[in-house]
Amino acid sequence: MVYLTRRTTFSAAHRLWSNHLNEAENYAVYDKCANPNGHGHNYVLEVTVRGAPDPRTGMVMNLTDMKKITNERVIDWVDHKHLNYDVSWLEGVIPTAEMLAIAFWERLEPGFQGLLYEVKLHETENNMAAYRGERQSLEGE
Amino acid sequence: MVYLTRRTTFSAAHRLWSNHLNEAENYAVYDKCANPNGHGHNYVLEVTVRGAPDPRTGMVMNLTDMKKITNERVIDWVDHKHLNYDVSWLEGVIPTAEMLAIAFWERLEPGFQGLLYEVKLHETENNMAAYRGERQSLEGE
Amino acid sequence: MVYLTRRTTFSAAHRLWSNHLNEAENYAVYDKCANPNGHGHNYVLEVTVRGAPDPRTGMVMNLTDMKKITNERVIDWVDHKHLNYDVSWLEGVIPTAEMLAIAFWERLEPGFQGLLYEVKLHETENNMAAYRGERQSLEGE
Amino acid sequence: MVYLTRRTTFSAAHRLWSNHLNEAENYAVYDKCANPNGHGHNYVLEVTVRGAPDPRTGMVMNLTDMKKITNERVIDWVDHKHLNYDVSWLEGVIPTAEMLAIAFWERLEPGFQGLLYEVKLHETENNMAAYRGERQSLEGE
Amino acid sequence: MVYLTRRTTFSAAHRLWSNHLNEAENYAVYDKCANPNGHGHNYVLEVTVRGAPDPRTGMVMNLTDMKKITNERVIDWVDHKHLNYDVSWLEGVIPTAEMLAIAFWERLEPGFQGLLYEVKLHETENNMAAYRGERQSLEGE
Amino acid sequence: MVYLTRRTTFSAAHRLWSNHLNEAENYAVYDKCANPNGHGHNYVLEVTVRGAPDPRTGMVMNLTDMKKITNERVIDWVDHKHLNYDVSWLEGVIPTAEMLAIAFWERLEPGFQGLLYEVKLHETENNMAAYRGERQSLEGE
Helix, strand or coil: CEEEEEEEEEEEEECCCCCCCCHHHHHHHHHHHHCCCCEEEEEEEEEEEEECCECCCCECCCHHHHHHHHHHHHHHHHCCEECCCCCHHHCCCCCCHHHHHHHHHHHHHHHCCCCEEEEEEECCCCEEEEECCCCCCCCCC | CEEEEEEEEEEEEECCCCCCCCHHHHHHHHHHHHCCCCEEEEEEEEEEEEECCECCCCECCCHHHHHHHHHHHHHHHHCCEECCCCCHHHCCCCCCHHHHHHHHHHHHHHHCCCCEEEEEEECCCCEEEEECCCCCCCCCC | CEEEEEEEEEEEEECCCCCCCCHHHHHHHHHHHHCCCCEEEEEEEEEEEEECCECCCCECCCHHHHHHHHHHHHHHHHCCEECCCCCHHHCCCCCCHHHHHHHHHHHHHHHCCCCEEEEEEECCCCEEEEECCCCCCCCCC | CEEEEEEEEEEEEECCCCCCCCHHHHHHHHHHHHCCCCEEEEEEEEEEEEECCECCCCECCCHHHHHHHHHHHHHHHHCCEECCCCCHHHCCCCCCHHHHHHHHHHHHHHHCCCCEEEEEEECCCCEEEEECCCCCCCCCC | CEEEEEEEEEEEEECCCCCCCCHHHHHHHHHHHHCCCCEEEEEEEEEEEEECCECCCCECCCHHHHHHHHHHHHHHHHCCEECCCCCHHHCCCCCCHHHHHHHHHHHHHHHCCCCEEEEEEECCCCEEEEECCCCCCCCCC | CEEEEEEEEEEEEECCCCCCCCHHHHHHHHHHHHCCCCEEEEEEEEEEEEECCECCCCECCCHHHHHHHHHHHHHHHHCCEECCCCCHHHCCCCCCHHHHHHHHHHHHHHHCCCCEEEEEEECCCCEEEEECCCCCCCCCC
16 A cells, blocks of 8 residues: 655635624634635645556556546536635635535546545645545535 | 945735736746745845945945944835735835845935945745846836 | 644753763763753744544644644743753753653643543654653653 | 645656556547657655654654655655656656556555655646555556 | 746766866765765755736746746656766766756756856755856856 | 755754843844753755856765765864854854854855855754855955
């Protein structure tokens, strides 16, 4: 079992705001992240697969395929976009690093044939969230 | 003469769009950076002063003062903001890294009593603009 | 279950020296790290919590709270300090990265209401220790 | 139980090519990595041990010993070398990051007296493989 | 006058060897860099242009054009190649960071219409060469 | 003319305190950097030489020589030391980044035969001083 990680970057805007909270609560929880016109980040996405290398190729998975799947399922949708308005499959998702990591996992998992181990999302050089599929859905039943 | 640099980060959204260009030209020039809802970056700002250290303190300038001036004149205005809509002194400025570096210089220069040497602005880990005051105004009269 | 990490830096001096060893042994074990006047590092502390995001906020924990707790319980005590002399709760602790990671965990754990998952401490760009609470006390019973 | 990591870098050339594949397959799988004269990387190797710190020294393991073992068993063999031709114990190993991580584990493990926890190998700033000994041999018997 | 920099990475093998030196001299000068089968690096290339931003676009130069020119004139030739054997325009050039920086400048300069200011080449995280066209040819007349 | 840079790191303690100031002034100027027992940093030193590459070797200067000179004249004296007490040639120097950059230049310059161009000293990831010999002595009156 080897863990293979590929790192990609993308740039996006977002605004933290919850429909479950009133305006005062939103500003109390999200502070400057609730700025109406949004702000943005250079996100760093690390996708990790886990498996045994194929003895014929020495690869757990071809990095070219990891790139293709990650781009088609996530990066092409979010890069140079506003995460609150431009991404259909993020509708209703509060775009914290935590929720984005879960949402990206759910987009990526079906493409990786059981090999996906972890999705890590760096929002800044100081904040990061990671998800390993240990919870199934976004809206905690 | 010693060069002293202080690095700060801020997160902001922007959209590249020029009123001097029509829509087709805007998309041709700015491509995905012209996305109507904007996108964003973790900007890294490096401010450099140049001078002789004061023999009584060993400092060209107190880093605490550099921080205070940089925050009051730039960071507090742009951090967690949308650069096209939220910053009065950026009105009419196309927010490329180049134009932001010039605009930040013009904001910072009066605060640094002749010591300001360079303003560097990293937009991503791959793109950076630097300005040393070698041109006086934004609109090249 | 999402893992949320916040990175902080602090600068401190330390000297590696053990009261369980004689002088020759100390220099044999710690070499230049035993320099009597000490040396120092820009430490990087990564604190990770693990939990389910609150569906009302999209957060495992508010990063503002993580910052406040980390600062109050660790950073404010160790930043710009000599770890051998200036920190009451490090008395008797040999300030290796390993022991500091454990000591920081013990300081932080009561503040995080069961969410603390890992404390990582980078001493230099090449050395790092991590602790997940898998051992209860500093002085191996 | 504390995890202690030491980071080392080395520079090496390699070519990805499999004797289990014909020429067309090799180029399909490895693309530009199959360039006959090879290419190269600044590899970053992170070796992690896990254990309880010795209460007399505060160390899981002396970093000096970690350095010596890592250099003697891996770095001195691979640094400034061509991994396909110059390293006897890599003969027959397709030098992907995955296979190198396994091969390095197998070289390092006997030197670390049961403490070795993980070998991570960064091939570029975007690609990384990690191995924790969860599989015994290279050829999956 | 604004300085605009774009960073690109590429991976290549090289061997340091001079036809002006005999074998003993080559090993004395280049030591392990003279390994016959070569070694390699993840090079980081920083290309800087200098000019006044166009007031219609806010750009010194479109980063898309900088990317295209840099790729066509340098990166596509050297990425995943052996610099001693695979690049026609490096024939006879000893591939030190210094000589590569000069050679890359000479390749890039005609494409940048007088705007090229500097070519920086990082060979490792510790070694870097920069050239600003202050000398015309490779073979010092 | 090519600029060749070599990066080295060292770890040291220091205390900012000036004999030209009284106690209240010292704390006003240096704040927490005046902590009596000192604090410390992982310093990053970048030494840059400038010259024409020797056509026989392709080198401005052999990096091995740059390393040897830098270690013998600076690093071996300051690494794992307290800069206020352990370094004879820093006696009387207030160890700010600015003064250290000047002091290191003066130590290094005689070893580099006219090639030394710049000494850069990073104190933290956010603070940096650079000196190019544009002022002759520390007290230059």
